[in-house]
Amino acid sequence: MREGGLLLAVDSCGVEGSVALGRVVEAEVELLGESRIAGGALSVGLVSGIAELLAGAGVAVGDLAGIVVVSGPGTFTGIRIGVAAVKALAEAAGLPVVAVSRLALLAEKGEARCSILDAHRGQVFCGFYQAGEAAREVLMTAGEVNAMGGFAGRVAVCEAAVAQWIDELVGEPDVVQLAAPTAADALRYGVSDWRAGRFADVAALDGYYLRGADAKVAGRG
Helix, strand or coil: CCCCCCCEEECCCEEEEEEEEEEEEEEEEEEEEEEEEEHHHHHHHHHHHHHHHHCCCCHHHHEEEEEEEECCCCCCHHHHHHHHHHHHHHHHHHHCCCEHHHHHHHHCCCCCCEEEEEEEECEEEEEECCCCCEEEEEEEEEHHHHCCCCCCCCCECCCCHHHHHHHCCCCCCCECCCCCCHHHHCCCCCCCCHHHCCCCHHCCCCCCCCCCCCCCCEEEC
C-alpha cells in the first residue's frame, strides 16, 4: 500500500471511545489527530466525532486509504456501534478495513505476552501471545486460572479491578497497569497489516465478543 496514505481508526470497545487519523510514513504512522468520545454518547457521538476529526484535518472520507477498527472484545453495545459505523463508511467509500483485537493491542502496548480485560460476570478476557505460537484468546474464570497455576511473566491490564483480581489468584506475575488502548494505539498497531494487505471481509465483518467457554485462535489482529 502506498506511502502517505491516510488511515482512520475507530475504537468503541471500552468505557470511553476514540477516533484517530494518521498518515503512513516509512512503515509507521504520523498521528494527525485524535478525539475521545464518552461511552454514554457513542450512539450519537461516534459518527459526528469522525466527521469533526476529518473536517478539522481538511480530509474527506474519499481521501482515506483505509480504516482500522478495534472489533473487540469489550462492551457489547460499544462494539456493535463502532463496527457498524466502520462498515457503513467502508462500504460507501470502497475502503479496506483492518480489524484488530483489543487484547492483542493491550499486550503490544504493554510489551507483554499476556493481556487481560474485565469481561464481568466473574470472568475475564485473556490473550496469550507466545513467540512462535498462534495467539490464543479466551474467556476465563478465577477457578480456571488457578487450575492452570496462575499467570506467569509480564501481564498487561488497563483496569484496576482486573489488577486486584489477579492479585487474589495463585502465582506471582509481573502485572503492568496501563492506560486503556485508544484509536491512536490501534493506528500504530494496525499499519503493518494495512501495508501487507491483510484486510477483513467488510461484508462479513462483525464484533469480536469472545463470549463462550472455548478458546479462540486469533491472528495478529
